[in-house]
Amino acid sequence: MSDPLRPTMLTKMRASLAGERDAALLEALRSAGKTAYDELLAAEKVRDELTAGGTGVWDAPPAVGSQLVAAWNAFVLQTLGEQFLDADYAANPRTVGYVPAVTFDQVSAWFSAVEGWISRGRQARVNPDYDITAELALPAALPPWAEVEPCPPEHLAALLAAIPPVRQHVDVAMYALEAAGVPERHRQAVNRLKQLTAEAAAAADYAVGLRSARHNAALHELVENNLKQALELWFHVGQLAAMPRLLDGYRAIRPAARPDPATLPGGVRFDPWCLTDRTTLKRWQRDAKAKQAIKELWQYDPDPAATLALKAQIDAAVTAGDVAVLRTRDGSSCYYECPWSALYEVRRPITIAGRNLRVLQQFALQAAADDVLRGKPFQRGIIVGPFQTTDEVEYCDPDGLH
Secondary structure: OOOOOOOOHHHHHHHHHHOOEEOHHHHHHHHHHOHHHHHHHHHHHHHHHHHHOOOHHHHOOHHHHHHHHHHHHHHHHHHHHHHHHHHHHHHOHHHOOEEOHHHHHHHHHHHHHHHHHHHHHHHHHHOOOOOHHHOOOOOOOOOOOOOOOOOOHHHHHHHHHHHHHHHHHHHHHHHHHHHOOOOHHHHHHHHHHHHHHHHHHHHHHHHHHHOOOOOOHHHHHHHHHHHHHHHHHHHHHHHHHHOHHHHHHOOOOOOOOOOOHHHOOOOOOOOOOOOOOOOOHHHHHOOHHHHHHHHHHHHHOOOHHHHHHHHHHHHHHHHHOOEEEEOOOOOOOEOOEOOOOEEEEEOOOEEEOOEEEOOOOEEEEEEEOOOHHHOOOOEEEEEEOOOOOOOOOEOOOOOOOO
């Protein structure tokens, strides 16, 4: 592979024509962040010493847990960044040293966060009174995923490559958590943590099982979603296993349910009205224009799996009590545009479709193909209120016939 820090003039020309960004900054961040692996080794040595001494992390001082948490987070972020860079270079050897904008933004977000965790890990190593929870709310979440449609195949390859090392270190941490014995008062919490670990492993295994030699956009999206869910869960598990006192107030993240291929368009259990408000559903099913609009919505949706995953994310938030279905004072319950989503109100701060929502904020699901045939992208996400009653009705109209 060419040296990414010494691209040729021809490489620069190809990258410019492809609209790619210079990865020199990312390579510098990669080089600086490699100390994350040294921090992980130091943290694992401390963990081994605790286990050998028969105490484990349960009775460790806050500084030790802080060191373990910081080292774990730095390691995962560094691993993800390196895998994404290497996967892009392997897939695009003619532009090594340059990456697409979406890859640049994603890798930059991960690498930029590594330094802060390395710093906190080192502070914990020298200050026995250091407690990272006095500074940060834990467990921390992964930086947001950079969304792009369709997802580049090299991103999928990078996620697959990141799974084994992350999974291996989670298994080590979980073993150490129980090796010295679990205090009875914490047994239920540890069982929940083991459940989260199993859920992450199931998501990763399911993703690997979905892989196919034939390219299929829907399957590609399913694999990607499952791998992201596994990594998000493991990122939390690693922190909780490092500082188990965090388990006392932990509310498990609920990743969106994985869309079953049978529920996608063409599948035996596909419901074209699955996005529609249940209260007003029969009204829309009796409306000929609404039926045509729903048909066209799915016809022009380039990634139905992503749309179903968004709906599943909202449903999971409702089930967890973070979000409630909303009915306005006059009884309105759905948004006025196709697919006539239910209205929702936030009960606890949450992130939906990449947007941070505050308590009592209102939103509705958006899936619109109105301008697809005019060269504009399919609209998928959420619309934030507050909402007011209207007699207007908007039908999906990608071809301008209605």
